[in-house]
Amino acid sequence: MAFVAPFDLVGGALVVLAASGGAGLLPSASSRRATVGALSLALLGCLLLVSVALEVLLGGAAGTATVALPGFQSASEALSLAVVLGPLQGLFLLLVGAVGGAITLASVGYVPAYVHERPATLAGVYGLFVGSMALLVLSGTAFLFLVAWEGMTLLSYVMVVHEHGSWDVRRAGLTYLVMSHAAAAALLAGFVVLYVGTGSTNFGAMSANARALPELTRDAVFVAMVLGFGTKAGVVPLHVWLPEAHPAAPSNVSSIMSGVMIKMGVFGLLLVVFEVLGGGPLWWGFVLLVLGAASALLGVLNAIAQHDVKRLLAFHSVENIGIIFMALGAALVFLSLGWPALAAVALLAAILHTFNHAMFKGLLFLGAGAVVGTTGTRDMEQMGGLARGMPRTAIAFLFGAMAISALPPLNGFVSEWLLFQAFFASFGTGSLATEVAFTAAAGTLALASGLAAYCFVKAFGVIFLARPRSEVARSVRSDAPAAMQVGMVALAGACVTVGVFPVLLLSTFAGTVRTLTGASYATSPWAWGAPLAFPSVSGAATPSVPPHGSLAIGVVALLLMVVLLAAMVLRRATSNGSPSRRPMWDCGMDAPTPRMEYTASGYAQPILRLFSVFYGAHPVSELGDLGGARPGVLQKTVRHESEVDYPLMEQVYSPIVRLLRELARRVSRLQSGGIHAYLAYMVLTLVVLLVASRLFGGVLP
Amino acid sequence: MTAPAPWVQFLLLVFELALVLGISPMLVGIMRRVKARSQRRLGPPLLQPYRDLRKLFRKDRIYAESASTLTPYAPWVSFVALVSAVPFLPWFFVPAPLGFAGDLIVVVGLLALSRFMTALAALDAGSTFGGMGSTRDMWIGALAEPTFLLVIFAWGAPSGSTQASVIVEHGLSLGLAHLSPALLLASTAFGVLLLAETGRLPVDNPATHLELTMVHEAMVLEYTGQDLAVIEWGKGIKFVLLAGLLTAVLLPWGIATALGAGALALGVGLLLVKLSSTAWLVGHLETRVAKWRLFRVADLSTLAVALALGSIALTYLVGVGS
The missing domain is CATH 1.20.5 (Single alpha-helices involved in coiled-coils or other helix-helix interfaces)
Structure with a gap:
């Protein structure tokens, strides 16, 4: 059926992506032509990746194929190179290709319009970066994996510091570089231990021997992998680079880093912890669950406190990675308790949320990019009323905001629903620790998703609604470039499609879920509109408790449409003429100015106050006296200032940084110069x- | 228990929608009336909310000059989300017509969708009051979400399902043993949630005329005409949704499990009794408590979460599925 063998296609994709790098980085007469050329090649590479992925996922190319690269075998087994293409690889190639493709398309509009310095360089590095992610996914040996990992890290670093004229950007870049290398060191250590134990760097051979390793070795590998992959994914407390690097990077780069790159940490965990190690003791799952819950809650709480739109989105990445980690943790717990069918449900939630977050966060960063590019500021307090000047960006952003807030019938709701069901299923397992932990996790997830909705009402309202808060916001007349709009519409469309027909995407997960948990679910009951019900998951054992929840989100969406139609008919029927426009309600006093509107900080205040433990917020109020007879009665000036601390940075990371500085000072004595x-x-x-x-x-x- | 034929299900669905849409203003009327009577006032007639709706549907629409195109549509989407929750809940017959398609988590999602839209619309005009109402409402909503989820877990644990119909059927099968301490705790938590979600005292005062103390009223200051009509109507529907769910789970008796004129009539009759007594109870409660300071609402939410957790803990002790 396939006209081209998957490996040839994948090779072609990598060559095209390398060519994209060449087009952007080699000297060229026209910077604009080089930029568009490089990005178009990157887009072509993404499309090729999607076709490979679909061939693997739908063509039923079951099993794992390994192709050894000639010339690299003889030197040493430890340094051998091989690529592999199994169901898990297919899934993440789909992620890189499809979501990366939409972001690349948007970049064709974004980079020429908003990146003023060296756009072609950025485009070339971008193409290579996409290639490095594809290579990472395809790696069949630990050595190639680490090489691709390092390439991905360095290329993304180059893009983060693209606007390196600013001190903040360089500082963010340095934070990112240091954290990434600490992570890489952990991974290297983990893989070395695996290599020593199993005698191979080939993932297939490793997986065959890794289950027989001593408990302590396996635990050490697990801890190293969580540190390494957790840092890249941005899980609390290893996330500190993320809120620095995402705002510093150009927005299309933030979009692909947040949407796709941090998911490579999730890929790594699935590959090493699930596939190679084959799961582990109960506490592994609880570690991921606790890390995930902490990330979800702290991520969203910090997001609410931000008024820099890109920093806000970056903290939401921490939140969503937390949700994915919670699901991965739940899957590990169920595996170790011997409930593969339930592990499959949790794993479906994890993978689906990985895709969903890629779609909506890619979309939101693109929207933020359009807004920041147009207004020239990241400060939401300077925005407002942008829905009038940029209606299409506003609508796309609204869809992203609704999806990330887990509102039905959008995609975020489906993955969170699956995760709630996985938590709920703990009631049948008979493990008290699991029941307690999962109940707490469900409460945390519910709070996080409620707070996410809070945060996105704030973000959308302050950026796009109300009256412009500054001159620059008032003067916005033009929407984002056309290619960018197409990219955003594609991602918004994906959010709706996956929300209404999640089966389309879920059916491609079957192979991965079978490989990783041993449980297979029948694909037929997952057809269009049919409920996603647990009984259709057939595994070794299912809980004794009868049917769990079922969800036919397509039917929910249909119902919403029908009722909406009826409501619109009612609206038409009861309408009497066109509405009139009047000034808004001002209590009969002077017309309020935009300065009296609710600000982003004002909107966040109730949460900051309630959860002040997590912020260490210090509101400062100063009243300047008019100098009247009674001080404090007549005020000339009022100043209110509220500063949000980042306790983790000050209490955990600062001492480490000081310690490292001190060590470096001592070590520097060795460097005599002679x-x-x-x-x-x-x-x-x-x-x-x-x-x-x-x-x-x-x-x- | 076999599910009835599709066309019967469809008829049930339409009837339930009509019933909920039809009686929701009446319950608002009952609450106002009870409140007035217990304050030694005469109070408006029971049917006054219907007249208000008719009046509003006839009035002209006015939008703020600064409002975007979101303003005219947001109340309708919000209203639609609330109405769409009806077929997932048990009213007078189980299984609910669309119970297979959505469980209680879907209901939580639809309520969140509704709130999201009204909170956005409140920010649209750029008035200070709108922003104030919006942030307060989302604050209360975010704190209510964990309670709702944990109550669903507590209610669902014995039957192993998050579907409302399964929970009710399981409750009916237990007879009086259904009224376990765990159920009572969880239902109390839900009662607190109901007050917070529907904007009743002590969380919000639906009768206030001072903008600074408003939550819900501050959000809708800019609306009039048919838009305000669906907002007010939606508020009533939300009360019916939550009160209907609470009474169905707590006191499932009377809900028909098989088709039959007598059983259905009894089901509808008892549903009306349950809903109006809930409204009566809330009306009385409202005259006996003062509005709490906004930040004390967090204590109320914490209390509700604690009750729900307590209920789940009791379920562990008793054992699942027993």
Whole structure:
């Protein structure tokens, strides 16, 4: 059926993406042509990736194919290269290709319009970056994985510091670089332990031997992987780079980093913890669950406090990664308790939310990019009323906001519904610890999703509604570039489509879920409009408790449409003439000015006050006296200032940074600058290595 | 219990929608009347809310000059979301017509959709009052969400389902043993939630005329005509939805499980009795409490969450499925 073998296609995609890098980075006469050329090639690469993914997922190319790259085999087994293409790889290629493709399309509009310095360079690096993510997904050996991982990190770093003229951007870049390398070190350590234990760097061979490893080794690998992948995914408390790097980067880069790149951390966990290690003891699941719950809650609470629109969105990435981690944790717990069918439900929730977040967060960052590009500020307090000047961006952003707030019938609701069902299913498992933990997790998830809705009413309302709060917001007349609008509409359309027909996407997860949990669910009952019900998940064992919830979100959407139609008919029938426009209600006093509107900070105040423990917020009020007879009665000036701290930064990271500085200062004494000293170091290192290889040489396979 | 034929289900669905749309203003009337009587006032006639709606539907619409195109549509979407929740709930017959398509989590989602729209619309004109109402309403809503979810878990644990119909059927099958301490705790939590969600005292005062103390009223200051009509109507429907759910789970008796003229008539009759007694109770409660300071509402939410958690803990002790 396939005209081109998947591996040829994938090779083609990688070549096209490399060519995209060449087009952008090589000297060119026209910067604009180079930019558009590079991005178009990147788009073509994405489309090829989608076709590979669909061939693997729908063509039933079951199993895992490994292609060894010639010329790299002989040197050393540890450094061998191979690519693999199984169901899990297919899924994440689909993510990179489809969501990345929509963002790339939008970039064709965004980069020439809003990136003024070296747009072609950005476009070229962008193409290579997409290629590095595809290569990462395809990696069949730990060595290739780490190479692609490092490539992805460095290329994204280059894009984050694209506007490196500003000190803030350089600082954000440095934070990102340091955190990423700490993470990479953890991954390297984890893979080395796996290699030593299993005798192979090939994931297939590793997976065969990893289950027989000693408990302690497996635990060590798990901890290393959570540290490494958790940092890239941006889970609390390893997320500190994320709210710095996303605002600093150009918006199309924030969009693909938040939408796609941080999902590579999720991919890594699925690959190593689920596929290679095959799950583990109960506490592994609880670790992910607790990390996830903390991320979900702290992410959304911090998001509410922001008035920088991109920082707000960045904190929402932390929240949503938290939701994904909660689902992964639930899946691990169910696996270790011996309920593969329930693990399958939690895993479906995790993977679906991974896709959903990619779609709506990609969309929201693009919308924010259009707004920031047009107004020239990220400060929401300077915006307002933009729905009039940028109606299409506003509508797309509204869909993204509704999806991320988990409102039916959009995609975010479906994945959260699945996760609630997975939590609810703990009542049948008979494990008290699980029941208690999952109940608490469900409460946390509910609070987080309520707060997310709060945050997005604030964001949408302050940016797009009400009256313009500044001159620049008042003067906005033009909407985003056409290509950007198309990209945003594509993602908004995907949010609705997956929301109404989740089966379309869920049916492609079957292979992955079967590989990772051993449970398979029948695809037929998942047909159009049919309920997503638990009994259709057939596994080794299902809880003794009879039917759980079922959801036919297509029917809910249909009902909403029918009732909406009826309501519109009623509206028409009872309408008497066109409405008139009058000034708004002002209590019969002077007309209120835009300065009297609710601000982003004002909107956030009730939450800041209630959850002040998490913020360390210090509101400062100063009243300047008029100097009258009674001080404090007649005020000349009133100043109110509220500063939101970031307790984690100050209490956890600052001491670490100070410690590192101190260490670096001491180590720097070694650096005398004299050439003979350095020669001595080299000889010393060589001797140590020789001795070590003599002593421990037998340990390595 | 076999589900009836599709056309019967469709008829039931239409009848339920008509019933909820039809009686919701009446319940608002009952609450106002009870409140007036217990304050030694005469109070408006029971049918006054219907007349108000008729009046509003005839009035001209006026929008603020600064409002965007969201303003004319948001109240209708909000209204539609509330009306769409009706077929997922048990009224006088189980299984609910669309029970297979959506459980109580869908109902939570639809209520959230409705609130999202009204809160956005409140910000649209750019008035200070709108912003104030909007942030307060979303605040109360965000705090209510965990309560709602945990109550669903507590109610659903014995039957192992989050579907309202299954919960009610399970309750009916238990007889009087259904009234367990766990159920009572969870239902009390839901009662607190009902007051918060529908904007009754002590959380919000539906009769206030001072903008600074308003939550819901501040959000709709800019609306009039048919838009205000659906907002007010929607408020009544929301009360019916939550009161209907509470009474169906707490006191499922009378809800028909098989088709039959007698059973259905009894079901509808008892439903009306249950709903009006809930309205009566809320009306009385409203005259006996003062409005709480906004930030004390958080205490109320914490109390509700604690009650729901307590209920789930009791369920653990008793054991699931027993």
